[in-house]
Amino acid sequence: QTSFRRVLLLKSFLLIRYMSFTTCTAALTSSSSSKKIFCFGDSLTAGTSPPLTTDFPYGVHLQDTLRSSYPMHETVLVRWKGYPGWTASALVQEGGLGGILDSIQASVGSPADLAVILAGTNDLAYEPNANDIFDSITQLHGIAHSKGVRTLALGIPPSAWQMQSSSARELAKEVNIKMESWADESKDESSSNAMTKFVPFPITAYDKDGEFWSPDGLHFSPQGYLYIGEQLAKEVTKFIESS
Secondary structure (H helix, E strand, O other): OHHHHHHHHHHHHHHHOOOOOHHHHHHHHHOOOOOEEEEEEEHHHHOOOOOOOOOOOHHHHHHHHHHHHOHHHOOOEEEEEEEOOOOHHHHHHHOOHHHHHHHHHHHHOOOOOEEEEEOOOHHHHOOOOHHHHHHHHHHHHHHHHHOOOOEEEEOOOOOHHHHHOHHHHHHHHHHHHHHHHHHHHOOOOOOOOOOEEEEOOOOOOOOOOOOOEOOOOOOEOHHHHHHHHHHHHHHHHHHHHOO
16 A cells, blocks of 8 residues: 555656646736735645545635735735645655745745745655654745745644544644744744744644535545635734734
8 A cells, every 4th residue: 555655646746747837926926015925735735625626725715815804915915836645855855845936036026925834744644753754844944944935834734544543643743743843943032023933724623524624534625725724814914914
C-alpha cells in the first residue's frame, strides 16, 4: 500500500511540475495598492472535494469575506496554489513558492502582504517523525520570510483517517504543537510586526455526518471550504493590521 501511495505521489509530481504559475499570480497585478494575499499548500488549498470534479478553494471565500465584512479590505486580492497529494517536503523542493512570490513582487513592485501556508496532511502517510514534518513546514515559511512576506501557519486539520489511526492523530497533534511553539518563539518582543502566526485549523473535529466533509473523510465539502475561508478572514485581518 505504501509503494502504491508513492507511485501516485510521483505521478502527481510529474503532472503538476509542468503547470504554469501565471494563473495564480496574474490577477494580483491589477492594483499595487490593494492588500495581496497568497494561499499555498496541497489539495486542501486547491479545494479538492471528491467525488466532485470541480475545485472549491477556500481562497475565494477568504477574499469575498474580507471584501464584504472588513471595509479596509474592500480591494484585497487573494490567490492560491494547491498541489493535490504533495507533502510539505515536496512543496519545499518542487512547489516553486519563492518563484511565485518573486513574480508577485515583480508585477506590483512590492511583496505580497501575507502568505497563508497549509501543509503537512499528506506527510502523515509517509513520514513517521514529527520533527521532519515540522522542519519541512517551517522551511516553507522560511522561503516566504526570505522574500519579505509574512506568513500564517495553519495547523494540520483533523480527518477520518486520524480518527481511525492513533499514530496519525498523535503525529498531527505533535506537529501542530511544534508549529505553535515555533511561531510563539519567533516573535520579536520589541516589535508587534511578527513574521508568522500559528492558527489552529478552523474545522476542529471530523464528523462523518457533518456538512463540512467530503465522503472520503480527508477533504472538505464546498460548504466546508466556505466555512474555512470565512473563519480565516478574521485571523488574516488581525494579523495584517498588526503590521
